[in-house]
Amino acid sequence: MSTDNTLPIEHLRWDAASARGPRELNADATAAVTDPGAGRWAFAVADGVGDNPAAAAAARTAADAAVGAATSDPRGAIMVAREALADAPDTGDCVLVVAVGGAGDRCEIAWVGDCRAYLWAEGTLRQVTEDHTLAAYFRARNLPVAPGMEHVVTTSVRTAAAELIGTADVPLPAGRLLLCSDGVHKTLPTARLRTILERAADPGGAVTDLVDTAHRLGGQDNATALVVDRTAEHTANSSAA
Known part of the structure; x- marks a missing residue:
């Protein structure tokens, strides 16, 4: 497997920031693996629960374990990440989103907690994931939501059973896939997310702008973004195969 962020075999480009x-340390983590021989790839963003070394270690351990196992099954990858945390007693807990794809124009996503995945294509931004938070739980039942509920997650890597893991299977045509921690999406309005993803010339520009803008607008959390571009050339080649 490779972590090269230029993948001419699949016409993918990616970058992360x-x-x-203002936190004491960065408890977010990103990870990526690609297997050009098998035509598969996997990306992850994890967000440690807390502002301490154990949270940071949990995010790094979970992200690495997930992408190492995710080239076939993102739900299973989160369970592998759970096992990795269980085997590392000095780590804390984290939330996680994993995206897996291949030579076709589909992408499988799994998540726990409030890391998110967005798909931008043809001028439209779509939120793929649904937050696993107390606020989302109350909102779905038309109950009053207190501000603090937005930051209380109802699933995490250490605690989620397989049936609690969120999953989605989405098209990934020529366009952009964004994975991010809540330090990005809870600070930037949807319109700003869409504008940045639309205007950035490449994934590197997109992730830098997303993270910098989140903190410039007053974000108080770690901010992490990973963007994957699939080019029209790949789509055309896939259709002709």
């Missing part, structure tokens, strides 16, 4: 912000 992460910034500590």
